Amino acid sequence: MKKFSLIFLGCPKNQVDSEKIIYSFLKKGYSITTNLRESDVALLTTCAFIKKGVKECERWIKKLTDLKKKKIIKKIIVFGCLVEREKEELLKKYPEVDHFIGLAGLNKIPYLIEREEKGYLSPNKKILIKTLPRVITQPYAYVKIADGCNNCCSYCLIPQIRGKYQSREIEEIKREVKELVDLGIKEIILIAQDTTFYGADIYNQPSLAKLLKELVKIRNLEWLRILYTHPAHYDDELISIIKNEEKIVKYLDIPIQHVSDKILRLMNRTYNQKDLIKLLEKLRKIPNLILRTTVMVGFPYEEERDFLELLSFIKDFKFEYLGCFIYSREKNTLANKLKNQIKEEIKKERYQKIMEEEQKITFNFLNSLINKRFKILIEKKNSGRAYFQAPEIDGCIILNNQNIKIGEFSQCEILKRKDYDLVGKIIVRQKNY
16 A cells, blocks of 8 residues: 655644645545655645745755655655745755645645646635545644635735635535534634634625634534634624633634834734724633733834833733744745844844743743643543643643543643643543533
């Protein structure tokens, strides 16, 4: 039996695509392996958001092409955002790669292994949104409710790479979520470039609240989590259903990027600091709400006072989790043309100060959970997650109990903090739905 391997890079949106690819190859009679030296076909899903991600992708392409030159791998297929961004350069730079696949060519990938001709394929400009069957190996699943982006932030290439915002119909999403829940998936995580803008293109107004009202009706759906929410697209109806609906996890991911009005204007973020404060004050009225945010330091024209304004805001609002990006100058973005680019050493100093402050906040939050009990979802034989932890980014709860079952919910008592993780013990094993 022929074997394939898949290297997954990038965000959860790429993970959904990777799960589709795995399914299509298994259906075609291939078996999957994590050992590249056993692979007949190697696939790489790529990211192109910042230079760091691009460099990681290119390191992997180089590694795969070296293996092909040694006749260890027969075919290489590279897919995703980097292909959309740099297809001409990639074709010239890596002739050993058999196929570079654009974002609209996902469903064509399994058929390319039988083709001799090489090159770039993207059969149409519209990104394939409809979710194909896929392989899911954990008790949670990401569900794409839309793709593309209309925000046009001045530092970001996503609208150029993925195109305009494209929402899926509510009934189609609801059908997919129901199928996943019927398969035993316990947590559904809604994703898009901007989830709070959902429906504006097909229903003439943001309609995430309308979608949530339909999804919470699904029987046996336990947790419904929302990621990638844009601060400018919240409304009172959405906040109300998040607050009052039990199935919706009280955890929100809201990338604010900055708080200086000057920097926000230059970023083209379409809100100001007063708007952020008003929104966050409303959200903090939701009992036990956990907030994750993302900020950026070193954006052009960011003076010391702008940075200190951001640092002070973080201290005041105490986001339970925070990620920080150092501004990366990307060609073909509006920000790339701005003068007053910040020196790299200043960017790194500001990044360090933000992360040092946030570590204190996050550690204080995690310490406050010790001796408390929470419902957790068992994901591995020795760990699980509570509602305040999104998969892969917020740490986990390490368990000493051996007699637990992956995919079930249990009541857990938190014993101590271990860096960004927690250590706990199972108090009550719950019914495995």
